[in-house]
Amino acid sequence: MKNKFSTIDSCKHWAAEAGPGYPEAVSRWLDHVRDTDTDIKAFAFIDTEKVKERASLNVGAGRGERLRGVPIGIKNNICVRGALTTCCSEMLREFRPVYDAHVVERLEREGALIVEGLNMDEFAFGSSCETSSFGYTRNPWDISRIPGGSSGGAAAAVASGSIPASLGSDTGGSIRQPAAMCGVVGLKPTYGRVSRYGLIAFASSLDQIGPITRNVSDSALMLEIISGYDKRDSTSVDLEVGKFTENLDRDIKGLRMGVPEEYFTGGISPGVRSRVEEAISVMEGLGAEVTRVSLPHTRYAVSCYYVVGPAEASSNLARFDGAHYGYRSGKPGDTTDMYFNSRDEGFGDESKRRVLLGTYSLSSGYYGKYYLKAQKVRTRITEDFLAAFEKCDCLVTPTTPTTAFGIGEKTRDPLEMYMSDVFTSPANLAGIPAISLPCGTAENDMPVGLQLMAAPFREDTLIKAAHAFERNTEHHKRYPLSGKDPGGQDVEG
Amino acid sequence: MIERTSDKKITRDTVRYVADLARISLGEEETDIFREHLEQILKYVEQLEEVDTENVIPTTHVLSSMKNIFREDIPAPSISPEEALSNAPDKADGFFKVPRVIKER
């Protein structure tokens, strides 16, 4: 395997060497992605012509330079005009949006090369990337294992060195969980920080787009570029976006770090616990003031999430019916038959399961018991966090209870799979920002993610703390398969 | 309306009712599998009842600062009919074409 690249910077260097011929550079990138992705299949597909076409249109003057020539991978639920945006579902196999997502506009304004087609769980329903209609993505650290999900492709592509950075979406952990399992950095911004315009909705009140990168500084850069008010999204917040990159290289002396006891119990594996505890010691060594805190409603997060998420999803996915776009069944019948047959044939099992679950919890007689109750419990969960942030600047926890599990290991038992979201879904329910960064390896020599969470709109704190940890540890320099830092140079894989 | 059962179990009829609302056709075997999954998940989710939520305002929008977002009544360009129909499974004379609608709304 040649020409792996790691960070955005190393990649820009590479792009400069590729010369001014933009189309040529694009071809080289595409060759590279194909080479590095053969075993991993982080990309569900690559529409070569579309990538070239967009790149050729994106060389105009007056644009930003911060991502000039840098290929950025896009999860396949983010709309790219004219390009296949499938949510990795049969339902949208042929779907080409007529507009660009807000984040795509932002990236291209900085000169980025948009490479869409990153694999994901169908409609982002999953924690393992196994529900994609395009087949599995494999974990670059061990191809018998899952990369995590739902943004499994987005994390695996960065981990394997196919691409320096990608955008995923996070509804209950879908950025952080695969980032943790693939040993890269994943950031879920505050709800409202990044416009959702153009993100094919799973659960509108939980979804956020965020970056997956090799290191914290790239995460800060990407966040800086995609954040900010968009008048097309009513839930986008009109708040000045700070320079997140200015929070790099800061020390964390006196930073108050809370360790919530509820995140160290139950199904957490011994290895994960040890790595996270070591990480906390590192932080303490760097001058952070570590305190124990309690978030008593954490144990209800998965329940709450699996009521609210599917309920919203059942409504958001109602539009996929074969009438105006997307898959239509070839079976004969009237409109109603078309609905039933198209949705039966177009949706995979997990999508059906979530839609049925969500429909049930909104249905007559059950709304109060499930949906409304869950939204009330959600308030309690949020209150826990806000109380904790009175006492500390950020919270430190494991991202996932275990390292990446084997392909097929949890597909039989949906509930067991849902438990993978136990540490990540609370941040979505409370709308707070959270980041996952590598903190070593544990069981089966697979990566462990360290999660930091902060108060709403305090991504600056996350970046400051995460970067301090990263600067003082070597975990982010470990690479799958090669185990070496390619440093932007050619390496043998 | 779903029938209420005393033992909190999800029946096959419940699954069929919900599938009907969601416009998903399920075979016999699928109905059984989903019934089992739904029952398992809902049983787990019932732990929510332990939480005291008296006088708790449900979260609809997680950030209370989110309110009063309007757009002004100023026209923006529409897309062309060709673009509007570009993803249509079937179309004719500028219209989306669907199998005949029998049921009235």
Next chain:
Amino acid sequence: MRAGKVLFKMAKYDTVIGLETHLQLSTETKIFCGCGNVFGDPPNSRVCPVCLGHPGSLPVLNRKAFEYAIKVALALGCGVQRTVKFDRKNYYYPDLPKNYQISQYDMPIAYDGKIKITLPGGVHKVIGITRAHLEEDAGKLLHDIPGPSSYVDLNRTGTPLLEIVSEPDISSPEEAYLYLVELKRLIRYLGVSDCNMEEGSLRCDANISLKPAGAAVLGSKVEIKNLNSFKAVREALNFEVARQTEALDEGEAIPQETRLWHEEQRVTISMRTKEEAQDYRYFPDPDLVPFEVSSGVIESVRETLPELPASKQERFLGQYGLGEKDIELLISDIDLADFFEKTVKIFSDPQVVCNWVKGEVMMHLKEQGESIESLGLSPQTLAEIIQMASSGRISGLSAKSVLKEVIGTGRSAEDIVRERSLEQVSDKGELEGIVDSVIADNQKSVNDFRSGKEAAIGFLVGQVMKKTSGKANPKVAGEMLRKRII
């Protein structure tokens, strides 16, 4: 019921009616996107990712639609919800591309209002307004093309709708009709909707139930849909009253159901019964944020309220000194009232202008069945024509004919008068010879007049008119005849 002699025939059953009216608000753009809110464009040409319900698109509320709703709320004397939210109403239909409608469920923008109607005989009755809420319209489905397919046009999708729900205070089909007339008048005063039932900018569903006279318990509610005009509402309700009366007389139970008005057969037919009632799974739309309506907002909208019919009536009474019936007619429509006032500003005799408006103008309006605007008659032109007639420049008859031609052709009144040589001869010198010859030729009538028969003068004027082919000014001719005969 007390036994004894029935003093007057009482209806056996009480009729209980409630109306749900949908108004398309006449904003420039749709409720949640910037597509133009216009009627009659080629199919699927007024659409964008938002109103097409494309995945990833998001709604943002049109401020104007929101203000219009508050305006209606205030005019109906409703309370205005202090925190407004939107909910999703989930159901599948091909004219609803998201398969959910953004609407308002349990917190409508307006609640508890009223409308006052005037029953025949001048008695007033107050009909309560339960609520009014904002929602998005669906697209249009074409069924009438033969074949195995239906066709969908999504231009109308996302048009702002205000649904106004009345209390079941309406006791007869006639009252329902009057309620709609009054509602339409009010909305047109506010200028927030065209209220054109043919173009669908006003739509109405009716709920009706019958119960034994005086009974407290309501009968089963029957909902009637597909009502395409105010007259259809009245007719369909009359049909239902008769149908349900007959059924109850036969001892049959009325099932709770939804029925469709069949325009050609003039009957209602069953569409679905209660058992098939839908489970809409309403929940708050997470894509839209809550809206807080402060007192400041309410007051600023209140300031934009125009003069409403009741105040206008009072003002007209004081300002123009017209009779009550005349005023009632003039204020029945805001455009008519405005037209009258603008005309009076130019020709300042209110009664004369009123006579023209309620006579000729109304006649043409009824013939064309449209708005005053569509007549193509400006207040300036009407005032000009009235002026010509009053000054005697043209005859009253000519004036009516000029008005008709102005409306028909849009030409100027002046041109028409000139071209058709309609000006009357008022010049005494020109008329002298003719008057003399009429006196000479009609001595019997002249003598009759001299002996006190006043009517004889009319005959003589008629003779002058005849000799001048109708161009003589009859008033001038009459004066000359009198002078000469005496």
